[in-house]
Amino acid sequence: xxxxxxxxxxxxxxxxxxxxxxxxxxxxxxxxxxxxxxxxxxxxxxxxxxxxxxxxxxxxxxxxxxxxxxxxxxxxxxxxxxxxxxxxxxxxxxxxxxxxxxxxxxxxxxxxxxxxxxxxxxxxxxxxxxxxxxxxxxxxxxxxxxxxxxxxxxxxxxxxxxxxxxxxxxxxxxxxxxxxxxxxxxxxxxxxxxxxxxxxxxxxxxxxxxxxxxxxxxxxxxxxxxxxxxxxxxxxxxxxxxxxxxxxxxxxxxxxxxxxxxxxxxxxxxxxxxxxxxxxxxxxxxxxxxxxxxxxxxxxxxxxxxxxxxx
Numbered sequence: 001x002x003x004x005x006x007x008x009x010x011x012x013x014x015x016x017x018x019x020x021x022x023x024x025x026x027x028x029x030x031x032x033x034x035x036x037x038x039x040x041x042x043x044x045x046x047x048x049x050x051x052x053x054x055x056x057x058x059x060x061x062x063x064x065x066x067x068x069x070x071x072x073x074x075x076x077x078x079x080x081x082x083x084x085x086x087x088x089x090x091x092x093x094x095x096x097x098x099x100x101x102x103x104x105x106x107x108x109x110x111x112x113x114x115x116x117x118x119x120x121x122x123x124x125x126x127x128x129x130x131x132x133x134x135x136x137x138x139x140x141x142x143x144x145x146x147x148x149x150x151x152x153x154x155x156x157x158x159x160x161x162x163x164x165x166x167x168x169x170x171x172x173x174x175x176x177x178x179x180x181x182x183x184x185x186x187x188x189x190x191x192x193x194x195x196x197x198x199x200x201x202x203x204x205x206x207x208x209x210x211x212x213x214x215x216x217x218x219x220x221x222x223x224x225x226x227x228x229x230x231x232x233x234x235x236x237x238x239x240x241x242x243x244x245x246x247x248x249x250x251x252x253x254x255x256x257x258x259x260x261x262x263x264x265x266x267x268x269x270x271x272x273x274x275x276x277x278x279x280x281x282x283x284x285x286x287x288x289x290x291x292x293x294x295x296x297x298x299x300x301x302x303x304x305x306x307x308x309x310x311x
Contacts, residue, residue, distance in 0.1 A: 009306070012113075012299060015206050019213020028214065036211040037105070044204040045104050046167030051197045052117070052124040053171025055180040061252045062125045069265070070129030072244040073099050076236050077138065083232060090225045090286045093274065096142055097290055098233040100134050101268035103127050104164050106212070106295070109205035110302055111264055114309045115257050122261040124168070130265070131165055134273055142274060216292045219285070226290045230297060233270065241266045260309045267301040269294030 022028040028036075056062065080095030087094055101107060103123065111119035160166065174180070183190050245262045252258070269291050 009299075009303060012209055012302075015209035016213035016216070016299075019210040020216055022210065023214045028210075033211050033214040036207045036214075040105065040204055040207050040211070042163045044201050044207070045108065046163045047197055047200040048108055048112075048120060048204060049124060049127075049164055049167040050171040050174075051201070052120045053168055054175045054183070055117070056121055056124060056171075056175050058172075058176055062128060064251050065125045065248055065258070066128035066130075066132075068129070068244045068248045069126045070133050072240050072265070073130060073133040074137070075240045075244075076100075077141075079236050079240070080232075083236075087225065087229065087232075090222075090229065090283060092145065093142075093283055093287055094229055094232070096138060096145075096274050097229055097270045097287065098236045100130065100138055100271040100273070101265050102270065102272050102291075102295075103130055103265075103268065105208050105272060106298070107261075107264055107268050109208055110268075110305075111257075111261055113205065114260060114306060118257050119260065122255070122257045123264070125258070126261050126265060128168070131162075131168060134271055135162060135165060138271070139273060212295050215288070216295065218289060218292065222286050222289050223293075225286060226293050229286075229290055230294055233294070234266070234297075237266045256309065260305060263305050263308065264302075267298050267305060269298050 019033075022033075076099035077095050080098040083098075084091035084094040103126075107127075108120055108123055111123045115122070183193050241262060245259070248258075248262070272291060274287055274291070
């Protein structure tokens with residue numbers, strides 16, 4: 001098992017170090033790193049999601065899991081608003097840092113390393129409620145807090161302009177019409193389809209980790225509130241997550257793959273959409289450092305998740 005864990009962790013560390021070295025020695029420009037994220041977010045990740053939802057097993061289970069994850073995120077957001085008074089500084093965006101996860105850029109990659117397409121499919125069931133929360137609830141609230149004008153029209157536009165969300169919806173529609181079964185029924189079509197998807201999605205994890213390593217930066221001055229905020233996040237996500245996971249498995253048969261996906265929702269860093277959609281102003285350094293710190297913490301906790309998944 002120790003060797004299996006090293007096989008998962010060391011490549012992750014290596015790619016992060018490549019990203020850090022690329023920034024230090026200017027191998028990649030800021031624009032180049034942004035290009036990595038753009039390609040992943042607009043091409044590779046949508047391909048992964050499209051594939052996962054085309055072949056998903058549609059039943060009441062996916063509605064229960066997605067619905068409970070939505071409740072999980074809503075409860076975490078509400079608790080975040082209640083506890084932010086205990087932050088002496090940097091409390092403005094705390095509610096958004098203690099809910100939602102970076103599922104798209106990190107979650108799918110990490111569970112894919114453990115379980116392959118089965119893991120991606122389990123994470124996709126959780127992400128159905130999670131994505132709705134991020135784009136329909138968290139982002140509009142974030143923009144309101146940031147002082148941006150929001151409307152139903154602007155909310156719908158931001159949702160529809162999200163490539164991963166679009167891929168998810170298209171995948172669900174195709175899956176419900178039996179496209180996955182039709183593909184698998186024809187060996188030639190199936191082999192060509194999977195070859196194309198594998199080629200598109202193959203570099204996803206490496207590019208994501210390089211771009212994350214590129215962004216890792218810390219300043220001593222902000223580390224105390226960052227650590228405080230992240231401890232609050234872990235306590236909230238673990239507590240609410242335990243309750244919601246218990247309720248999910250009251251109605252859905254237990255599986256280690258799904259349990260691993262739920263554990264990752266506890267350990268993943270905050271959603272990077274905070275930095276993308278929020279006008280953070282003076283809080284920009286605090287938020288970005290919290291996300292960078294959270295990325296490192298999530299990779300350390302991933303060792304424990306890996307031990308659970310592989311035993």
